[in-house]
Amino acid sequence: MLGExxxxxxxxxxxxxxxxxxxxxxxxxxxQLLPPMRELAVHIGVNPNTVAAAYRVxxxxxxxxxxxxxxxxxxxxxxxTGRDRIRVEVPEGVCDVSAGNPDPALLPPLAPAFAAAAxxxxxxxxxxxxxxxxxxxARLARADLDEAGVPDGPLAVMxxxxxxxxxxxxxxxxxxxxxxxEDPGWGRTLDLVPALGLRTxxxxxxxxxxxVDAVREALAGGARALIVTDRAQNPTGAALSATRAxxxxxxxxxxxxxxxxxxxxxxxxxxLPLHPLAGATRHWAFVRSVAKAYGPDLRLAVLxxxxxxxxxxxxxxRLGPGWVxxxxxxxxxxxxxxxxxxxxxxxxxxxxxxxxxxxALAKRGVAAHGRSGMNVWVPVPDxxxxxxxxxxxxxxxxxxxxxxLNEPPGxxxxxxxxxxxxxxxxxxxxxxxxxxVPERTYV
Numbered sequence: 001m002l003g004e005x006x007x008x009x010x011x012x013x014x015x016x017x018x019x020x021x022x023x024x025x026x027x028x029x030x031x032q033l034l035p036p037m038r039e040l041a042v043h044i045g046v047n048p049n050t051v052a053a054a055y056r057v058x059x060x061x062x063x064x065x066x067x068x069x070x071x072x073x074x075x076x077x078x079x080x081t082g083r084d085r086i087r088v089e090v091p092e093g094v095c096d097v098s099a100g101n102p103d104p105a106l107l108p109p110l111a112p113a114f115a116a117a118a119x120x121x122x123x124x125x126x127x128x129x130x131x132x133x134x135x136x137x138a139r140l141a142r143a144d145l146d147e148a149g150v151p152d153g154p155l156a157v158m159x160x161x162x163x164x165x166x167x168x169x170x171x172x173x174x175x176x177x178x179x180x181x182e183d184p185g186w187g188r189t190l191d192l193v194p195a196l197g198l199r200t201x202x203x204x205x206x207x208x209x210x211x212v213d214a215v216r217e218a219l220a221g222g223a224r225a226l227i228v229t230d231r232a233q234n235p236t237g238a239a240l241s242a243t244r245a246x247x248x249x250x251x252x253x254x255x256x257x258x259x260x261x262x263x264x265x266x267x268x269x270x271x272l273p274l275h276p277l278a279g280a281t282r283h284w285a286f287v288r289s290v291a292k293a294y295g296p297d298l299r300l301a302v303l304x305x306x307x308x309x310x311x312x313x314x315x316x317x318r319l320g321p322g323w324v325x326x327x328x329x330x331x332x333x334x335x336x337x338x339x340x341x342x343x344x345x346x347x348x349x350x351x352x353x354x355x356x357x358x359x360a361l362a363k364r365g366v367a368a369h370g371r372s373g374m375n376v377w378v379p380v381p382d383x384x385x386x387x388x389x390x391x392x393x394x395x396x397x398x399x400x401x402x403x404x405l406n407e408p409p410g411x412x413x414x415x416x417x418x419x420x421x422x423x424x425x426x427x428x429x430x431x432x433x434x435x436x437v438p439e440r441t442y443v
Contacts (some may be wrong), residue, residue, distance in 0.1 A: 002060050005264040007035070010046060010055035013048060019054070020063050023074055028397025034064060034072045037309040052187065059175045064196045066176060088387060090294065090396040097426070098398040100234065100375065102269070106349060107295045108340035110331065117330035130313070130325035133157050133382035136333045141288070141302040144267075150286050151279040154310040155219055157324045161265045162188055164287035164313070166196070168305070172259045172283060172313035173198055179225045182210055184377065184403040185411065186234045186263075189227060202405040205236055207371050210246040225259035226252070230274055232266030232292075234414035235403045237354070239372040245275035252280035259309075260284040265301075268293030270372045271347040283309050291376075293341060300328055303432075349376050353415040353423070359428035366434060374416040380434060383409035389433035395426055 005027045009015035022028040034040070037055060041048040055072055058064040068070040090096045090299050115403045138155050138380040158164040159168075169179065175197040181189060183202030193200045201223050202216040210228060219226070228248075240248075252258060260281045264274060278286045285305035290298050303313065317323070335341065361368045361378070370376040380386045380400070387399050390411075400410035418426070 007040060007044065009044065009054070010050075012050050012057060014209050015040075015046075015051060016053035016061075016063075017056040019058055020061070022065055026053055028074050030074050032074045034074070036071060039317075044431060065197070065199070087419060088391065088396050088399065091391075094391060094394050095146075095422070095426075096396045097413050097415070097418070098396045099138070100398070100412070100414050101294050101416060102190070102374065103350075106346050108335055110295065110335075110404060113331040113334035113338065113340065114327070116334045117327050118298065120330055121327055121345055126326045128322075130323075130326065132317070134326055134329040134333060136337075137302070137329045140333065140336055141258075141304075145286070145288075145302075148274040150274075150276050150304065153304040154307060154314075156303045156310055156314050157329060158287065158303050158317075159292060159321070159324055160286050161289040161301045162265050164285065164301050164303040165189065165227060165261055165263065165298075166192055167310060167313045168261050168285045168287075168303075169193070169196055169198065170258065171316065173224055177224040178218075178222055179227065179288075180215065180223040181227050182229060182233065183405045183407045184235050184400060185227075186229070187402045190403070190405065191259075200405065201405070204407060205233060205238050207369055209238050209240040210235070210244075210248065212244070212247045212251060215248055219251065219255040219258060220350065223258070225261065227261045227263065228277060230262055230264045230276065231270045231272055232375070234265075234373070235321075235375050235398070235400070235410075236377040237370030237373045237375050239270070239272045240275045241275075242273075242275050244303060245277060249280040252277060256282050258283075262286045263289075265289045266292050266373050267342065268343045269347050269350055269374065271344070271351050272372045277304075282306065285309050287311075293343060293346065294332065294335055298328060298332065300324055300332055305356050317370055326373045350416060353418045356423040357413065357415050357418060357426060360423045361430060364427050364431040366427065366431050374414055376413045376414065376415055377410050378406060378430060381409065381411045383411065386411055386433045388431055391414075393429040393433065395429050 005022050008018045037051040038048050041051045059066060064072050065075050089097055133155055141155060178199040178201050179193045180203050181193060181200050182205050201218045203210045203218055258281045260277060262276060262278055269292045278284045283306055284302055287301050288302045289301040354376060357376055358368045358370055368376050368378045383399050387397060390397050398412040
């Protein structure tokens with residue numbers, strides 16, 4: 001069953017290390033079936049409980065997965081395999097519309113806000129045992145959430161959206177549980193779920209968010225958790241419409257034990273209203289980051305949810321980092337209260353740039369998606385070829401493989417730094433890259 005490789009060890013830790021070494025070296029390949037626990041125990045002369053403990057360690061480390069009577073096998077996609085390896089190297093002189101970053105020119109200056117926060121800290125230094133959430137930040141966040149229709153709940157502060165997503169998943173799920181994820185979806189989320197030893201089930205997405213039939217199928221199939229991006233979905237720009245949100249709430253009501261996680265990472269840069277799903281299930285979490293509006297280096301997101309979920313998240317956070325720096329929290333408060341960012345103007349500018357590109361593509365017969373945010377998704381027949389041809393034409397776009405599980409190929413274009421006149425030139429290049437390549441004949 002394992003070819004030439006021999007699993008060795010007398011203790012659980014030694015057996016687990018033997019398997020993990022073989023996976024790392026490639027002697028055990030992804031998807032390869034491991035021996036039944038009793039069979040391996042007889043083979044190496046140990047108690048079956050020792051092998052069971054070794055397999056449990058390997059599952060917890062994300063090295064193997066177990067599917068009941070079908071046995072244990074090496075994970076099809078090892079948790080250490082990140083999508084960052086699928087990237088485009090941008091040569092000098094090529095216009096980079098692949099990175100997904102906000103426009104630095106639309107970010108507010110940080111120095112005054114941090115100076116004021118530091119002065120406040122000098123007057124009253126933050127010590128161990130201080131409240132984990134700044135009261136002014138809590139007040140502002142709660143007012144925003146109330147206005148958006150997010151149900152009342154306790155607050156926690158995370159180091160970004162993905163930190164919040166991870167903590168909620170680990171608070172409720174166990175190894176082998178299934179999580180429904182958007183497809184195409186945020187690559188980091190698609191990597192995070194299997195890294196936690198969880199299974200992913202893809203949900204197709206259209207311009208209004210996850211498709212109702214896909215969500216229904218995922219939940220009926222046993223998905224324990226559902227992750228939804230409310231607006232500016234990455235990479236497609238999808239945004240939950242009121243109609244879609246109502247339909248999804250109806251589906252979720254039929255599965256009240258589902259853990260619902262909503263990511264509103266683009267708050268402050270989108271001009272479409274929020275239609276939250278929060279509260280449709282017993283356990284839910286809503287996380288909102290400041291990174292897109294105020295800068296990616298501000299590692300801060302506010303999380304709310306039902307009392308059990310937030311209590312578990314806070315409890316685990318206390319055992320790790322303890323809290324997110326009050327200096328950062330207070331700087332964000334100053335940015336908000338000083339009006340350092342005109343969110344309506346920023347949202348309108350990103351919308352204008354996005355619509356310019358989508359309109360230019362449409363004039364050239366190229367279909368594209370992007371209801372909100374700073375990204376445009378273009379379906380393509382040949383991802384690798386289109387990316388290469390665009391790079392040759394002077395444009396670096398993100399390959400859809402960074403974001404896809406089962407959905408057809410595409411490329412993501414970030415419009416945040418597109419300048420006047422560039423949308424037409426980029427659309428010309430995309431249209432040319434999509435044309436069939438003439439067949440060559442050799443004589």
